[in-house]
Amino acid sequence: MKFICYPKCTTCKKAQNWLDSKGADYTLRDIKTDNPSYEELKEWYEKSGLSLKKFFNTSGMIYRSMNLKDKLDEMTDEEKLRLLAEDGMLVKRPILLTEDRVLLGFKESEWSEII
Numbered sequence: 001m002k003f004i005c006y007p008k009c010t011t012c013k014k015a016q017n018w019l020d021s022k023g024a025d026y027t028l029r030d031i032k033t034d035n036p037s038y039e040e041l042k043e044w045y046e047k048s049g050l051s052l053k054k055f056f057n058t059s060g061m062i063y064r065s066m067n068l069k070d071k072l073d074e075m076t077d078e079e080k081l082r083l084l085a086e087d088g089m090l091v092k093r094p095i096l097l098t099e100d101r102v103l104l105g106f107k108e109s110e111w112s113e114i115i
Contacts, residue, residue: 002029003094003096004087004093006032009093035090036085052077056072068083
């Protein structure tokens with residue numbers, strides 16, 4: 001499994017503590033220093049079955065400063081993916097990746113299905 005997070009994020013810390021308490025084997029990746037590429041984001045989006053809007057960190061300062069709430073509906077998926085690939089802080093986190101699942105945000109009930 002890959003655990004993609006921002007180490008200073010309290011939700012990410014909570015998720016990591018939860019993973020550790022379950023003895024989960026994972027590789028940690030800091031989304032700020034190792035931003036997901038366009039190709040990775042596209043793969044995760046397609047595998048997740050979620051709307052691309054769900055991949056945006058809507059509570060982040062960058063999202064708000066760019067006024068993306070009003071712009072996303074008018075953007076193509078290609079434009080959204082390119083924007084997400086520019087700055088990891090725009091991407092919703094934590095992300096848990098397995099062979100066949102992509103989980104965005106920490107919801108213990110969802111994560112329990114995998115761990």
